[in-house]
Amino acid sequence: MHLGLGNFHRAHQCWWTGAAAGPDDAEDWSVTAFTGRRPDAAHALRAQGCRYTLVERSERGDRYTLVTAMAGAYDGADLDVFRSAMADPRTGVVTLTVTEAGYQLGAGGELDLDRPAVAADRAALAAPDGGPGPATTPGRLLLGLRERLRADAGPLAIVPCDNVTANGRALRRSLLTLSASLPGTRHARLTEWIESSVTFVDTSVDRITPRTTEADRVAVRAATGFADRSPVVTEPFRDWVLAGDFPAGRPAWERAGARFVTTLEPWERRKLWLLNGAHSLLAYTGMAAGHRTVAQAIADPRLAELTRCWWDEVEPLLDGAAGDATAYRQDLMVRFGNTAIAHQLSQIAEDGLHKLRLRVAEPALLRRRAGLPAETAAHIVAAWIDFTRTPEGARPGTAPSPGAGRDTAAHVAALSPALADDRTFVDAVRHHRRHR
Ligand SMILES: NC(=O)c1ccc[n+]([C@@H]2O[C@H](COP(=O)([O-])OP(=O)(O)OC[C@H]3O[C@@H](n4cnc5c(N)ncnc54)[C@H](O)[C@@H]3O)[C@@H](O)[C@H]2O)c1
Ligand SMILES: O=P(O)(O)OC[C@@H](O)[C@@H](O)[C@H](O)[C@H](O)CO
DSSP states (O other): OEEOOSHHHHHTHHHHHHHTOOSSGGGOOOEEEEOSSOSHHHHHHHTTTTOEEEEEEETTEEEEEEEOOEEEEEOTTOHHHHHHHHTOTTOOEEEEOOTGGGGOBOTTSSBOTTSHHHHHHHHHHHOTTOTTOOOSHHHHHHHHHHHHHHTTOOOEEEEEOSSOTTHHHHHHHHHHHHHHTSOSHHHHHHHHHHHHHEEEOEEEEEOOOOOOOHHHHHHHHHHHSOOOSSOEEEOSOOEEEEESOOTTOOOOGGGGTOEEOSOOHHHHHIIIIIIIHHHHHHHHHHHHTTOOBHHHHHTSHHHHHHHHHHHHHHGGGOOSTTOOHHHHHHHHHHHHTOTTSOOBHHHHHTTHHHHHIIIIIHHHHHHHHTTOOOHHHHHHHHHHHHHHTSTGGGSBTTBOOGGGTTOHHHHHHHHOHHHHTOHHHHHHHHHHHHTO
């Protein structure tokens, strides 16, 4: 099963599941996918038998693959179908790509029980008649797990694939907290069962996948003859590192290059800080400089130099267990410079509050605690604050609550209360705001 049927799932886990197929059909797995917030993606895929085209795009040209691993696509709000899929003993793995914001975490990285959407889900889950049903990802997952326990359908692995630090452990804590906050012995039993029978796998996922455009659909039709409404364009590069157990089995993803490790942290830090941190840097500083795509921004010598400064700042925090950071940086420069991929800076800039906490504030705090300056981090935070003052940047999720107003310290506190207590860092952010 998959939750969050967007572009990235189609370019990564779903493609990977098809590519993991072995010579014996009995080993093959398929994906039943659910959208997160809107039904559109499921409708479009169902209308074409859940098949779609993966376009691997580089400056050397396009490569087209028909992906057939998706068996079903449904609206995530269709809770009857969702519950029966979760309670099906043939379901052994649930992957997720619901964006960073979808995890409903507060600034401390824990489930925010007081957030209205989470509070509404608690009421829905506690209602004796089932109520309207939960709407958030943690709420729906817990509903599904409750159904699986009731049906005695066996253990399960949950595999979050979003750019969230220690994503498996974070989701495990959230579901246990949510379950423990619900009344009655059935929820006490649910909490115990999750602890004993549900595993949460930490993952680092990597494949730059921009939003599909109408021009992409036209190109697919011209090249393949398939009038595909849901193709997905991605870069040739791909990576998937996983740490955790699969008590109900799993596809042989390693056949297509996935790596199973014991500790994810070195991989996750290298990818989240070097790649995603630099993406956010390029998004906020690049848009302010009038660029639209990552390739345009990295071709700007001033921004390429700022990116190198960011990498110099975070590289000493990496322990090298994930391999040579120098080679990784060189590869990133090439990947960012792929002019065939139009990765919009505006897409990366969305939900900045949730993203910067993990990819910029966390390493900045580690540096500050080690007594080191975090100048480039301050520069990125300043660029984000300035972006939140623009009409495009003032949307919820990108900017902190309106109460933060123009105040630099309040913005930093929304990212990280600990960083906001660091006067040197807040002053550095102020300095960069004035001098940009
Ligand atoms: N696109 C990439 O290059 C890429 C690469 C690595 C990781 N990821 C991860 O995948 C996530 C999704 O990226 P995408 O390109 O597929 O985006 P997308 O917009 O195509 O799809 C996002 C999916 O998440 C759902 N969603 C959005 N907000 C939600 C919320 N608050 N609660 C529940 N569901 C929600 C949407 O309905 C949709 O199904 C990213 O946020 C990131 O964490 C993306
Ligand atoms: O997908 P997001 O929104 O978490 O972040 C935007 C980009 O940094 C991200 O999508 C990268 O392209 C991706 O993580 C590369 O693997």
